[in-house]
Amino acid sequence: MTVSTAIARLNAADPDFARHLDHLLSWESVSDDAVNQRVLDIIKAVRERGDAALVEFTQRFDGVDAKSIDDLILNRERLELALTRITPTQREALEKAANRVRIYHERQKQDSWQYTEADGTVLGQKVTPLDRAGLYVPGGKASYPSSVLMNAIPAKVAGVTEVVMVVPTPRGEVNELVLAAACIAGVDRVFTVGGAQAVAALAYGTESVPQVDKIVGPGNIYVATAKRHVFGQVGIDMIAGPSEILVVCDGQTDPDWIAMDLFSQAEHDEDAQAILVSPDAAFLDRVAASIDKLLPTMERAEIIEKSVNGRGALIQVRDMQQAMDVANRIAPEHLELSVADPQAWLPQIRHAGAIFMGRHTSEALGDYCAGPNHVLPTSGTARFSSPLGVYDFQKRSSIIFCSEQGASELGHTASVLARGESLTAHARSAEYRILTQEKGN
Template identity: 75%
Template sequence: MTDVTIKRLNASQSDFDSALAKLLAWEDSVDHQVNESVRHILHEVKTRGDQAVLEFTERFDRLSVASVAELEMGQDRLQQSLAAIPQAQREALEQAAQRIRDYHQRQNQASWQYTDEDGTVLGQKVTPLDRAGLYVPGGKAAYPSSVLMNAIPAKVAGVAEVIMVVPTPDGVVNELVLAAAAIAGVDRVFTVGGAQAVAALAYGTETIPPVDKIVGPGNIFVATAKREVFGVVGIDMIAGPSEILVISDGKTDPDWIAMDLFSQAEHDEQAQSILISPDAAFLDAVEASINRLLPTMERADIIRTSMTDRAALIQVEDLEQAAEVSNRIAPEHLELSVENPEYLVERIRHAGAIFMGRYTAEALGDYCAGPNHVLPTSGTARFSSPLGVYDFQKRSSLIGFSAEGADRMGRVASVLARGEGLTAHARSAEYRIKD
């Protein structure tokens, strides 16, 4: 088997900017046919409800039932899965859930208010969403960790009802996913997938109630459907391929770094793994580790394609320049595999999650560290954040004017409203001004 040749970039080269831009480019355009298919499915479910869901479930998942009610798995079934899985898996799920819950409880925001000098009350009321929808991939790509990461923040936020949809192609159920739903406190589970599941959550059917927000990963049809229904409901994000950026001072075991890069590359041929170091010899050593370890990987073919097409080894002058390059990339996962990660963290402005120190493998964040693994991809960490409790809460402004405050601020509002030519606004405020 031939060795993988990984792109090499050097930050000191004159064409580095264009080479980096080319490396990061990812074509996110949705295929026209996918768009048309998704719009058709959304329309059918919106107008025909349960019947359309049943037809699409039979067509795509080869699952034929008489009613959508038969596609619901009750709490007894979830508990059955929890009891059936091996004890080690149950304990791992429970430990991960507890850490995720502990972390997210610290994100919970409380309502607040204050009274100004006129006796006017101002504040913010924080309330949870009434109902959240959680999409969970089924079939080969079954991720119980995603159930925990999406459902637990919603429950911590106080969402009254979390509804999970998960496809079960040919009726094959993933017991670990159902067990995770039981542990996370998911309220209802429907074995429906694809764009039809997104449509059911967005618009509601006779059996599946409409939700306020849809979260969770899915294939191109699911992502396109989420994009289409945004506005009718909220969504978490449109996620691109997974990515990892490692900054190393050259003193970490090269095998560790190679495996950390593999941990993202094995997700998908489009996943991106990048290593930045000021030490050219270390980049060589990691490349050698990559080629030595690759044949030992179960998903070697996927990793090989990802590393060949989208990976890079980038040489920089020093760690400060490494931080600058990292900020331009704004990675989903950033490992700081250096002696003093705290020093480098101060220089990082854009990253979904920052893994500090040589012992902090990104994989721990995927499962059990505690912070959420649903992270901004494709450079969107420049303006977005990990999924959290705040994604399942709304903030309402509180305004309660006293008579004195209405008099004083009414005069200000009157001037501004008349300046904008909005007479009714002005007179509404002026009614409350004292003579």
């Protein structure tokens, strides 16, 4: 197998740099009409025929010889069995990662609060966990036990009563690591179904699959399209695009390290994006040489080659300040600050899903076991979105208690504003509660 790279080289000093960068970053996740219609048909079938449709689609799409929905349900005992089927080293790694993820997310928990005003009026917020969350997990060889931990543990920390996992098992292929991760993370129920049909089942419920309040977890274009269509019926985490990494380096990190960091995202799929920004042109040359040297040694070399050649780039900037400007412009999913003093530059970063500080902090550590969530905003959405967290599984209700005096005082203000909007019933509702003495005044 012959692989080679022709990674794009950009210079921020070029007059047309912005145009070239926009072209590099562009990615459309829009489903074509055929995919969209197929997903709509699947959702309709699941809503109308429930379990029978799930069994039929699983037979057709996954090649699983399921006679009934019972063949697609894994109980808690099966998850516990998976723990005994993985190696002791794997179990230890899963448990250590799960513990770190749990400790980190415990700090995100939001509590209810209230305060009392001078007249006795009480205002506040009641924080309540979702009743039930649905977790979609890709199946077969493209299985990610780390995603099970990252999605299920925040839900459990938030206090979600029941976490329901769906995971396809193409041709009956079960990934024991995924089931072991589900056991460790506290997943309550598992159904071996996938695709748009699994999303529809979670959103609307069937005779066997319970309806959930929110669906989280990654999937293919059919899963993403289905999540779009069921949003509103249920909550969703995000519509994720391809994985991204942006490395900002001052030129003093080992170029082999940087090349491998770029590979770590490029190996996800051909549409993944790996970009290096540095003010040191000679360093960019050294990294390019490392890319060419190391690429033939990679198991997923063909995927990396297509990703790097198609969407990767080495960008030269004037100085580190301009590097920060470019980073904020890109708003990457993963940002590595591979520099001497990352803490000094941290205040400059406004848009990034996760920020990896220093030369020794590879993005891969965040993917598996550092603790923060690896479900991150992609495609520039870090401008307005955050990593998945406990707060995604909690909802907030406003608390308003008016004392007699408080209702009377607020009634005057509400009356004026309501009548200004020509909403007389609103005004009179508030006015009824104005104290008689005040009305006379």
